[in-house]
Amino acid sequence: MLSHVNERNQPAMVNVGDKPVTRRTAHAVAVVALPAAVAALLKDGELHSRKGPVFQTAILAGVMGAKRTSDLIPLCHPLPLDDCQIEIVPDATRGELAIHCRVQTQARTGVEMEALTGATVAALTVYDMTKALSHNIEIRQVRLLEKTGGKSDFSAG
Secondary structure, three states, rough: OOOOEOOOOOOOOOOOOOOOEEEEEEEEEEEEEEEEHHHOOHHHHHEEEEOEHHHHHHHHHHHHHHHHHHHHOOOOOOOOOEEEEEEEEEEEEOOEEEEEEEEEEEOOOHHHHHHHHHHHHHHHHHHHHHOOOOOEEEEEEEEEEEEEEOOOOEEOO
């Protein structure tokens, strides 16, 4: 049974009021495939564009996105984030970026959606800042790699 559907088959927020507050973590990744024209701009661990430093801007956007997840996903609980770290790992050989988002909180519900949102918003920011060079940029493989806390832990392993 889906957790966000009530007995009348209507969307409903999950009541987490009786759950204990525990440490919750989540790690998500988004892979961005860059066409040659964009990948050629990779220098010293950064993508430089006329709009500014792409990775630095994407990192800030990813953190902001994670913090605003409940404003974007209708049934997500607003959570206070204790930490949100965005790491962008370029692979020049493959012309790809792996954008990792790691989130932590002390709460009654998990932070998977915040990690997924943070990685996705960072990836969208890379696209936005480099689309003038090519529209063949692909955002793919947005997925949860790991979560801890709550009823069960998960690892994509």
